[in-house]
Amino acid sequence: MVxxxxxxxxxxxxxxxxxxxxxxxxxxxxxxxANENWHGHNYDLYVTIQGIPD
Incomplete structure (x- = not known):
């Protein structure tokens, strides 16, 4: 499994x-x-796939 x-x-x-x-x-x-200069967030996204290589 990889x-x-x-x-x-x-x-x-x-x-x-x-x-x-x-x-x-x-x-x-x-x-x-309600901030006039906008309000921001920082995100970290992790995507993992698994499978058996051919």
Missing amino acids: YLTRQEHFNAAHKLYNPNWSREKNEQVFGLC
Whole structure:
């Protein structure tokens, strides 16, 4: 049995903001996700496959 693993790193950002609300209310409801400069996360993804080589 052979295992092969590939690792990838990527970033993603988002902003939750209701334009009908004040800045204070957006921050109260959405916290860090209401940041004007977006709010980001870093991810590490591991994908492993297994099999018997031919």
